[in-house]
Amino acid sequence: MSRLPVSSSKRVLTSSSSSSENGQDFAPAQKKLRKDPEPVRPRAAATIIGSKRPAVAASRALVLILSCFLHALSFVVSSGVLKQSIASTAAKGGNIKQPVAPAGAKAGGGGANKRHAWDLKGKVSDMEGKIRNYQTKYKSINQENEELKGTMIQSQTRVNQMEKELEMQRSQISEYEDELHALAGVRNELEKVSSEKNTLQKELSNLEGKYKVMETLRDSQETELQTLKMKLSVQESTLARLQGTLRDTEEEVRSLKETVSQQKDDLHAGEMERRRLHNTIQELKGNIRVFCRVRPLVDGGLSKHIQLPASDDKTITLAKTEESHTGKTADTHKNYNFSFDRVFGPTASQQEVFEEISLLVQSALDGYNVCCFAYGQTGSGKTYTMEGDEFDRTRGVIPRAVTQIFRAAEKLGAQGWEFNFTASFVEIYNETLRDLLYTGKASKRPEHEIRKLSNSEVTISNLTYEKVSNEDQVLGLIALANQNRSTAQTAQNDRSSRSHSVFQLDIEGVNAGRDVKCKSTLCLVDLAGSERMLKSQSQGERFKEMTAINGSLSNLGIVISALANKESYVPYRNSKLTYLLQGCLGGNSKTLMFVNIAPEPDSFGETLNSLRFASKVNDCVIGTASANRK
Ligand code: ADP
Ligand code: MG
Numbered sequence: 369m370s371r372l373p374v375s376s377s378k379r380v381l382t383s384s385s386s387s388s389e390n391g392q393d394f395a396p397a398q399k400k401l402r403k404d405p406e407p408v409r410p411r412a413a414a415t416i417i418g419s420k421r422p423a424v425a426a427s428r429a430l431v432l433i434l435s436c437f438l439h440a441l442s443f444v445v446s447s448g449v450l451k452q453s454i455a456s457t458a459a460k461g462g463n464i465k466q467p468v469a470p471a472g473a474k475a476g477g478g479g480a481n482k483r484h485a486w487d488l489k490g491k492v493s494d495m496e497g498k499i500r501n502y503q504t505k506y507k508s509i510n511q512e513n514e515e516l517k518g519t520m521i522q523s524q525t526r527v528n529q530m531e532k533e534l535e536m537q538r539s540q541i542s543e544y545e546d547e548l549h550a551l552a553g554v555r556n557e558l559e560k561v562s563s564e565k566n567t568l569q570k571e572l573s574n575l576e577g578k579y580k581v582m583e584t585l586r587d588s589q590e591t592e593l594q595t596l597k598m599k600l601s602v603q604e605s606t607l608a609r610l611q612g613t614l615r616d617t618e619e620e621v622r623s624l625k626e627t628v629s630q631q632k633d634d635l636h637a638g639e640m641e642r643r644r645l646h647n648t649i650q651e652l653k654g655n656i657r658v659f660c661r662v663r664p665l666v667d668g669g670l671s672k673h674i675q676l677p678a679s680d681d682k683t684i685t686l687a688k689t690e691e692s693h694t695g696k697t698a699d700t701h702k703n704y705n706f707s708f709d710r711v712f713g714p715t716a717s718q719q720e721v722f723e724e725i726s727l728l729v730q731s732a733l734d735g736y737n738v739c740c741f742a743y744g745q746t747g748s749g750k751t752y753t754m755e756g757d758e759f760d761r762t763r764g765v766i767p768r769a770v771t772q773i774f775r776a777a778e779k780l781g782a783q784g785w786e787f788n789f790t791a792s793f794v795e796i797y798n799e800t801l802r803d804l805l806y807t808g809k810a811s812k813r814p815e816h817e818i819r820k821l822s823n824s825e826v827t828i829s830n831l832t833y834e835k836v837s838n839e840d841q842v843l844g845l846i847a848l849a850n851q852n853r854s855t856a857q858t859a860q861n862d863r864s865s866r867s868h869s870v871f872q873l874d875i876e877g878v879n880a881g882r883d884v885k886c887k888s889t890l891c892l893v894d895l896a897g898s899e900r901m902l903k904s905q906s907q908g909e910r911f912k913e914m915t916a917i918n919g920s921l922s923n924l925g926i927v928i929s930a931l932a933n934k935e936s937y938v939p940y941r942n943s944k945l946t947y948l949l950q951g952c953l954g955g956n957s958k959t960l961m962f963v964n965i966a967p968e969p970d971s972f973g974e975t976l977n978s979l980r981f982a983s984k985v986n987d988c989v990i991g992t993a994s995a996n997r998k
Contacts, residue, residue: 659710660712661712729769737958740960766871766892767843784881790874
């Protein structure tokens with residue numbers, strides 16, 4: 369398309385160069401063409417020629433131009449302009465070709481310039497030659513023009529085609545652009561999708577990792593599951609077997625329970641029977657018993673005047689040798705024989721002694737009141753027998769009895785028994801009561817009175833009754849009692865030897881399941897020294913003390929005798945001691961009297977007195993026992 373104006377201009381230039389052969393006449397036309405700014409102009413001219421004017425009109429115009437040209441030429445010739453022009457061209461030595469002279473002209477002398485002025489004919493013939501020349505040229509130009517027109521039309525058609533194509537391509541481009549735009553959207557979306565894909569891929573790889581872990585886990589769990597299943601099936605079969613066993617066992621348990629309950633009944637019946645039999649034995653032994661215990665000498669051994677037959681543990685002989693005053697007669701020997709339920713020699717241990725008492729302690733747990741006294745002169749071993757020392761081996765009756773009671777109560781607990789224990793510790797001095805478990809101020813120490821309740825139980829007003837459940841508590845109470853006693857005594861006045869100390873343990877037992885109850889009191893009494901003082905030494909306070917001690921001790925003997933003889937009147941009220949202990953004496957109660965003997969020869973008199981006192985009690989008991997046997 370752009371080539372068209374160029375080719376057109378070339379042709380115009382060619383035509384102008386060829387027209388320049390004819391001098392300056394064509395110069396204006398050439399200038400006009402060169403000045404044309406529009407490259408399309410030649411095409412437009414061609415179009416005008418081609419489309420609006422027919423070829424005949426064109427040739428007429430050319431003839432007109434030629435006639436004008438001829439007129440102008442004649443003017444030039446006449447005025448000599450042409451001559452000048454040719455001369456100047458020749459002078460410049462230009463390459464302008466000489467116009468081809470017609471054959472006639474050549475014959476006429478070889479050139480126009482050489483024609484004579486008059487040779488108009490020649491000139492005309494030259495002109496005609498020229499015209500022919502021009503005509504030929506015109507024809508060729510025309511032909512060329514036609515060709516150009518054809519080319520032009522072709523070009524136009526091509527242009528149109530190309531324009532259409534262009535249009536099509538434009539529309540296609542716009543389509544492409546649209547498509548491109550759409551594709552840009554798609555690309556964005558694609559980018560988004562791809563980033564999403566990346567994220568998802570990461571997630572996927574993450575999940576894949578997790579999945580692998582889960583798979584491993586699942587595998588291990590599956591293995592475990594299999595193991596568990598196997599175990600389960602094993603256990604199920606075991607369970608089934610066990611269920612069978614359980615049924616059998618349950619049946620067995622049922623029958624065993626029946627047996628147990630039967631045996632419990634039997635046991636209870638046995639326990640009651642044991643109590644009855646035990647009591648029968650105790651009664652046969654005597655509800656009132658007397659034991660004699662001889663203390664060893666300070667350096668061990670025994671004095672000659674006390675004889676304990678090796679074959680017998682029930683008799684004691686007190687031998688007295690009286691020297692002849694004159695020396696002429698033989699010394700007189702006098703033996704005092706005594707027999708008791710049991711005689712313990714100086715080597716008898718605390719344990720041995722307790723074994724005999726433990727039967728009575730059992731009676732206390734079975735619901736019988738038990739009273740145990742230690743009688744004897746001061747220093748004969750009463751306190752040692754009742755309390756003993758703190759060491760295990762030398763512990764006395766009270767701690768051992770307490771131990772036995774707590775142990776037995778625990779055993780009976782298995783048979784449905786429940787026990788409550790209450791302890792009290794009282795001192796009777798000069799017929800007045802004193803609480804040995806009192807912990808208040810000395811100045812506020814209360815007075816006490818013995819009261820008999822409607823159920824014939826005896827209680828002491830303002831006394832400390834301490835609930836106890838183990839041996840240590842009781843040992844603590846014994847220590848407290850000893851402390852209370854020692855604060856009351858002075859160096860000159862060994863009060864403990866002139867007062868009775870009474871330890872009481874109230875026992876209450878309940879067997880709720882069998883609706884059985886028992887209640888009893890265990891009394892352990894450390895009596896005041898039984899020694900008699902010379903009347904000359906007994907004055908003032910001492911006399912009062914002595915009277916009180918003698919009174920209560922002899923009354924104790926009377927009461928026991930009365931009880932043993934089942935006398936209708938028992939003088940309990942005659943002393944505080946018997947009044948306090950009246951519930952524990954008599955009836956089904958068990959009474960044990962220890963007569964403690966000091967082995968020193970100078971205690972002979974007191975020993976004899978003690979043995980006589982005890983023997984009197986014992987004689988009564990034997991009498992009672994005989995009566996029971998009848
Ligand atoms: P009482 O209480 O009758 O006054 P004690 O019990 O205080 O007499 O005894 C006086 C002393 O004799 C104490 O030192 C005691 O340890 C000791 N004694 C008493 N009986 C025995 C015995 N059976 N064996 C060893 N020592 C004893
Ligand atoms: Mg004592």
